Amino acid sequence: MxxxxxxxxxxxxxxxxxxxxxxxxxxxxxxxxxxxxxxxxxxxxxxxxxxxxxxxxxxxxxxxxxxxxxxxxxxxxxxVEITTDASIQSVVQAARGLASKIGGDETYRVDVEKRGSSLSGRELIDAVASAIDRKVKLESPDWIVMVEIVGDRAGVSVLREVDVFSSVKAKRDRGNRADINARPADSSP
Known part of the structure; x- marks a missing residue:
């Protein structure tokens, strides 16, 4: 596709x-x-x-x-916001176009998932990061520049962590909320 x-x-x-x-x-x-x-x-x-x-x-x-x-x-x-060729130049161009979503005082990190590609993930991360004039923060950034490579195509998005859905996490979070709500109130004086 x-x-x-x-x-x-x-x-x-x-x-x-x-x-x-x-x-x-x-x-x-x-x-x-x-x-x-x-x-x-x-x-x-x-x-x-x-x-x-x-x-x-x-x-x-x-x-x-x-x-x-x-x-x-x-x-x-x-x-996926933009689909492009899985080349460093094309991915950087797509990421640069989407980076306007990241505010001047906000942080981001680049995540790359590769499937069926010989591209260097490290080179791709470095190239994308050097094209975006914002502060990089690896732990708990405001935004994630997500690059999903599938063969010779790449899907690029600039997302908040909540924009990626995980059924396992959603069900676990739901279960944790149910456990908290089901606990009896502490009756100690």
Whole structure:
């Protein structure tokens, strides 16, 4: 798939179930004909949709909170803002274009996930970081410049941590809130 708006993962062997599950969630948002591709990389899928990827993330969070059993196969969903060639120059250009989202006093880090590419992750991180005139912070930055390389294509996004959906984390957080709410009040004097 040359252009994609979503990259999502599942368990190895769960690709067909994850594709059907994603199609259902996208239908909830009005997309009756999403283009979903199971890649050659185990557990990795791509989708092209007219639905807003960030709206999908919020929709998935709501489902994880209210009906967590509906999310069975999808593990992680990353919105993709720009799809480009998987070359350092193209990725840097895309990241530079999206970097205006990062305020002058805000921080960021660059995350690179490579699949089927011989590009150097270190070189790519260094090139992107040198093109963005903001402060880098590796732990708890305000923004993440996410580069997802799939073969000869790259998906680039500038995201807040909450813009990436993890079903495992969402369900764990929901469980932790339920545990806190279920604890009896301390009756000691």
């Amino acid at each position: 040359d252009e994609f708006d979503l990259l999502f993962t599942t368990y190895r062997g769960g690709e067909r179930r994850a594709a059907s599950e994603m199609a259902r969630f996208l239908r909830d948002l009005g997309d009756e004909s999403a283009d979903i591709e199971i890649t050659e990389f185990p557990g990795l899928l791509l989708a092209r949709t007219p639905a807003d990827p960030f709206e999908l993330i919020e929709h998935l969070r709501g489902i994880a909170e209210e009906e967590p059993w509906r999310i069975r196969s999808i593990l992680r969903v990353v919105p």
